[in-house]
Amino acid sequence: MKSELRYAIAHLRFGFSFFLLPVFLWTLTQSPSVDWLKAGLAFCILHLLIYPSSNGFNSYHDQDTGSIGGLKNPPQAPPNLLYITWAMDACGLALSSLWLGWQATALLGAYILASRAYSHRQIRLKKYPIVGYLVVFVFQGAVVYAFTAYAVRTHFDLSGINFFRQETLPLLTASLMMGGSYPITQIYQHEQDRADGVQTLSMWLGIRGTFLFVGLMLLALNAALWWRFFQQKQLVYFVFFIVCTAPVGWFFGRWATKTWHTPENATFENTMQMNLLGSVGINIFLAGLIIWEKILFSTL
Numbered sequence: 001m002k003s004e005l006r007y008a009i010a011h012l013r014f015g016f017s018f019f020l021l022p023v024f025l026w027t028l029t030q031s032p033s034v035d036w037l038k039a040g041l042a043f044c045i046l047h048l049l050i051y052p053s054s055n056g057f058n059s060y061h062d063q064d065t066g067s068i069g070g071l072k073n074p075p076q077a078p079p080n081l082l083y084i085t086w087a088m089d090a091c092g093l094a095l096s097s098l099w100l101g102w103q104a105t106a107l108l109g110a111y112i113l114a115s116r117a118y119s120h121r122q123i124r125l126k127k128y129p130i131v132g133y134l135v136v137f138v139f140q141g142a143v144v145y146a147f148t149a150y151a152v153r154t155h156f157d158l159s160g161i162n163f164f165r166q167e168t169l170p171l172l173t174a175s176l177m178m179g180g181s182y183p184i185t186q187i188y189q190h191e192q193d194r195a196d197g198v199q200t201l202s203m204w205l206g207i208r209g210t211f212l213f214v215g216l217m218l219l220a221l222n223a224a225l226w227w228r229f230f231q232q233k234q235l236v237y238f239v240f241f242i243v244c245t246a247p248v249g250w251f252f253g254r255w256a257t258k259t260w261h262t263p264e265n266a267t268f269e270n271t272m273q274m275n276l277l278g279s280v281g282i283n284i285f286l287a288g289l290i291i292w293e294k295i296l297f298s299t300l
Contacts, residue, residue, distance in 0.1 A: 144174065187207060
C-alpha cells in the first residue's frame with residue numbers, strides 16, 4: 001500500500017509544475033491590479049492540484065515504461081492514481097468556485113476536460129499530431145492565462161468576449177510560451193509513442209523538423225514580447241528577457257547542430273536540460289518584472 005502511494009506521488013510529478021509556471025507569472029505582469037491572496041490561491045490550485053493531477057491522469061492512461069517528462073525511470077502507475085487525480089480536480093474546482101468566481105472556475109473546468117480528452121484511452125487527442133498540439137497550445141497557454149487573469153484581478157469590468165479581444169497579444173504570448181517548445185519535449189519519445197499508437201507533432205515533423213519548428217516558434221515568442229513591450233513603451237524589459245534567456249538560446253542552437261548530424265543526441269537528458277534552462281530563465285525574467293512593477297514600483 002505504501003509503495004503504491006509512493007508511486008502515485010511520483011507520477012504526479014509536482015516538480016514538473018515549475019516548467020508550467022511562466023504563464024501564471026506572465027499573467028501577473030499583465031494584470032493592472034492583483035489581489036495577492038487570490039493569486040496565492042490560484043497558484044496553489046494550478047501548480048499543486050490541477051497540473052499534478054493532469055500528469056497523474058496521463059501516466060495512468062499511458063502506463064509508460066520509458067522516460068517521461070520529469071521522470072527518467074517511472075515506476076508502474078498504480079490503480080489508486082486515478083482516484084487521487086479525481087480528488088485533486090474536485091478540490092481545485094471547489095476552491096476556485098468558493099473564492100475565485102464562476103469565470104475562473106469555468107475556465108479551470110475547461111482545462112481539466114481538455115487535459116482528460118488529451119490522455120483518455122477512449123478519446124486520446126494526443127494521438128493526433130495537430131489536434132494534440134493545439135490542445136496544449138491553447139489550454140496550457142491562453143486558457144490558463146485567462147483563468148489566472150479572472151482569478152487575480154481586483155476589478156474586472158470586461159465581458160468575456162471583450163476580454164479575449166482586448167487581450168489577444170498577451171493570450172497569444174502565453175500560448176507561445178507553452179506551445180512553442182512543446183514538440184521538443186516529445187523528441188526523445190518517438191519509439192515509445194509509436195509503440196503506443198500515438199503520432200505526436202514531433203514524430204510527424206521528424207527530429208530535424210522539430211528543431212526547425214521550435215526555432216520558428218521561439219522567434220515568434222520573441223517577436224510577440226517585443227511588440228507587447230513596444231506597445232507599453234518598456235523595451236528595456238525585452239532586453240532583460242534576452243539576457244535572462246540567452247543560456248537556453250545558446251544551448252538550443254548547440255543541441256540542434258549536434259542532433260542535426262547525430263540524431264542519437266535527441267535524449268531525455270538534453271530535453272530536460274533545455275526545459276530547465278528555459279524555465280529558469282523566463283521565470284527569473286517574469287519574477288523580476290513582478291517584483292519591480294507590482295511590489296517595488298507600486299510602493300514608490
